[in-house]
Amino acid sequence: MAPTPLLAVVTTTAIGILAGVGLTTFDYAEGLSYLSTDPAACANCHIMQSEYDSWQKAGHHTAAACVDCHLPADFVGKYLAKGINGWNHSKAFTLQDFHEPILITPRNAQILQDNCVRCHGDLVHDLTSVFVEQPVSCVHCHAGVGHGPRCGLGGPLREPPPSESDSR
Amino acid sequence: MTATGCSGRVWPYLLLLVVVAAATAGVTALLINVAERKAEARQPFVRLVEVDEDTTDPEVWGTNWPRQYDTYKRTAERTQTRFGGHGGSEALPAEKIERDPWLKRMFLGYAFSIDYRDRRGHAYMLADQEQTERLTKPQTGSCLHCHASILPLYRKLGGGDVIKGFETTYTIPYADLSAQLHEMGHGHPVSCVDCHDPASMKIRVTRPGFLQGIAAFAAGDAPAPHLPSVERWRAGSRAAPYDPNSDASRTEMRSFVCGQCHVEYYCSSKMKLTFPWAKGLTADAIEADWNATTFADGERFYDYKHAETGAPILKAQHPEFELWSQGIHARSGVACADCHMPYMRDGASKVSDHWVRSPLLNVARACQTCHAFPEAELAARVEAIQGRNYELLQNGGRAITDLIDTILAAKAAGASDEQLAPALELQRRAQWRLDFIAAENSMGFHAPQEAARVLGEAADLARQGQIAALRWRGDGQ
Numbered sequence: 001m002a003p004t005p006l007l008a009v010v011t012t013t014a015i016g017i018l019a020g021v022g023l024t025t026f027d028y029a030e031g032l033s034y035l036s037t038d039p040a041a042c043a044n045c046h047i048m049q050s051e052y053d054s055w056q057k058a059g060h061h062t063a064a065a066c067v068d069c070h071l072p073a074d075f076v077g078k079y080l081a082k083g084i085n086g087w088n089h090s091k092a093f094t095l096q097d098f099h100e101p102i103l104i105t106p107r108n109a110q111i112l113q114d115n116c117v118r119c120h121g122d123l124v125h126d127l128t129s130v131f132v133e134q135p136v137s138c139v140h141c142h143a144g145v146g147h148g149p150r151c152g153l154g155g156p157l158r159e160p161p162p163s164e165s166d167s168r
Numbered sequence: 169m170t171a172t173g174c175s176g177r178v179w180p181y182l183l184l185l186v187v188v189a190a191a192t193a194g195v196t197a198l199l200i201n202v203a204e205r206k207a208e209a210r211q212p213f214v215r216l217v218e219v220d221e222d223t224t225d226p227e228v229w230g231t232n233w234p235r236q237y238d239t240y241k242r243t244a245e246r247t248q249t250r251f252g253g254h255g256g257s258e259a260l261p262a263e264k265i266e267r268d269p270w271l272k273r274m275f276l277g278y279a280f281s282i283d284y285r286d287r288r289g290h291a292y293m294l295a296d297q298e299q300t301e302r303l304t305k306p307q308t309g310s311c312l313h314c315h316a317s318i319l320p321l322y323r324k325l326g327g328g329d330v331i332k333g334f335e336t337t338y339t340i341p342y343a344d345l346s347a348q349l350h351e352m353g354h355g356h357p358v359s360c361v362d363c364h365d366p367a368s369m370k371i372r373v374t375r376p377g378f379l380q381g382i383a384a385f386a387a388g389d390a391p392a393p394h395l396p397s398v399e400r401w402r403a404g405s406r407a408a409p410y411d412p413n414s415d416a417s418r419t420e421m422r423s424f425v426c427g428q429c430h431v432e433y434y435c436s437s438k439m440k441l442t443f444p445w446a447k448g449l450t451a452d453a454i455e456a457d458w459n460a461t462t463f464a465d466g467e468r469f470y471d472y473k474h475a476e477t478g479a480p481i482l483k484a485q486h487p488e489f490e491l492w493s494q495g496i497h498a499r500s501g502v503a504c505a506d507c508h509m510p511y512m513r514d515g516a517s518k519v520s521d522h523w524v525r526s527p528l529l530n531v532a533r534a535c536q537t538c539h540a541f542p543e544a545e546l547a548a549r550v551e552a553i554q555g556r557n558y559e560l561l562q563n564g565g566r567a568i569t570d571l572i573d574t575i576l577a578a579k580a581a582g583a584s585d586e587q588l589a590p591a592l593e594l595q596r597r598a599q600w601r602l603d604f605i606a607a608e609n610s611m612g613f614h615a616p617q618e619a620a621r622v623l624g625e626a627a628d629l630a631r632q633g634q635i636a637a638l639r640w641r642g643d644g645q
Contacts, residue, residue, distance in 0.1 A: 007181045014188040021192055025199040046209045046516040094201055096515070101536050143540075 058148035224317035226359040240522040243289035270565035277475035309345030314429035375428035381443025386410030390448030394498040422503035427489035479592040495615030557612025567630035594633030601626035
């Protein structure tokens with residue numbers, strides 16, 4: 001005879017509810033879209049709306065979508081970056097505790113730079129081969145290629161640290 | 169089975185149940201959070217109460233637009249920057265004229281020499297006006313144009329016609345008009361209805377002074393590279409006067425709503441409230457416009473006669489809109505609201521910050537949206553610009569003080585007004601320029617190079633005036 005059948009039924013039911021609510025949440029939050037390469041998915045949570053809008057107006061929109069510049073091209077690197085960024089972004093958006101205006105992280109900046117060189121490597125070989133010790137970032141000068149002239153959206157009201165507001 | 173054997177099988181199940189229950193609770197909380205964010209992005213507001221043209225109480229609007237209203241209310245908070253605002257006491261802010269004595273000297277003969285303080289936030293505009301010691305002298309009803317939500321009163325006075333009503337108010341004493349306003353229940357500082365259409369929430373210009381002033385500016389031929397809609401109107405048929413509410417772009421409107429009040433104007437009892445923009449928006453163009461203006465009795469335009477020298481002085485109000493017009497931000501299409509009311513996130517929704525304040529108190533959202541530099545670096549740049557402007561301003565203050573002293577010495581030595589006419593005219597010109605930058609509320613930041621040019625001219629004209637006063641007997645002195 002199975003041990004304490006009632007408890008087994010309850011526990012199994014609970015696991016079923018968790019699976020159901022979990023899948024519903026995943027679907028409602030358009031979880032699958034993050035496995036796609038559709039740029040609209042990047043604006044799902046609204047934070048990237050101005051980045052998405054500005055990309056549509058900027059020079060690269062005919063040649064490259066979000067993932068072409070912001071994710072590594074190789075399979076493992078791509079899904080590793082998706083995982084890390086997915087975790088960071090959903091944590092930040094749910095807890096609403098990120099820096100405004102949003103800034104690219106050093107890790108993601110390196111991915112971006114690698115992708116510039118991936119396509120334009122031949123053209124800029126003379127530059128990248130010279131600045132090996134202190135590599136220059138392409139977007140330092142070509143700041144508008146991805147998203148046009150800088151535009152953005154401030155962020156929620158937060159009190160500046162007292163020392164900063166006093167001195168001005 | 170034994171009791172021990174039973175509990176041995178039950179515990180793992182119970183533990184699993186607790187873990188699963190906690191996980192389900194967490195996932196449900198996440199689901200609710202996602203749903204809330206989605207709702208925020210879809211539904212910017214819910215119209216719970218009706219608002220119309222006569223709803224001047226911002227609290228009523230706040231029921232429908234709580235995000236905007238919450239930040240609007242914060243204009244009551246004390247804020248301070250190095251050159252603006254006030255901090256410390258609950259009472260009225262410090263006297264600007266006590267800190268810079270040359271200001272008081274310049275304003276002798278004008279009510280501003282009685283009481284002239286640092287500014288406070290929008291929430292105080294009406295209360296501060298009702299308290300100022302300048303009211304010990306009779307003031308005109310024109311002042312309420314910018315200090316109260318006055319459109320319903322204009323409509324009443326004009327029998328439905330705002331412009332007609334507005335044009336009667338300069339003849340009505342401030343105290344009487346203010347009493348009428350409070351009686352009608354509209355005793356509120358400038359509020360939602362003054363910049364927003366209650367039906368569509370679209371931003372709009374309501375102030376007659378601005379509507380007439382900007383139409384006159386468009387009809388003139390002063391350059392307007394920062395206002396493309398004015399240039400388009402000029403190139404068109406000009407059948408109807410330029411009307412910002414139908415001709416201007418949304419970006420321009422985000423400056424025009426502020427330009428309804430943050431400008432130079434005439435505001436006293438000899439003629440209606442006037443924005444002097446027919447010849448342009450620079451200090452020189454406005455001076456030329458005032459010089460071409462005469463009162464109804466034919467007398468040349470002036471704001472007051474200087475109490476010590478008798479020179480007919482032009483008093484600058486607070487020409488923020490005009491100085492901004494000369495600067496690189498205006499030229500680049502940056503509107504007042506972009507820095508003073510930058511967009512902010514509230515969850516997943518995007519709102520304009522209605523806590524109108526100095527961008528220096530909000531560098532991340534006001535400046536970093538365009539300028540990719542650390543906050544401290546951006547603040548330091550502003551401080552450098554304002555610090556230099558302040559030095560130039562003090563230099564001008566010394567020059568104007570010397571000019572007044574020299575004129576008084578010449579008078580004491582027997583010079584007549586006729587002999588001193590060139591010096592007095594130079595005092596008018598120098599003081600106008602100095603005051604234009606001193607009264608403007610950005611310490612030169614809105615257009616640094618233009619501010620320096622104007623202050624350079626001010627000092628030069630004051631020293632020329634001093635020479636003219638020394639030579640009152642004729643050349644060869």
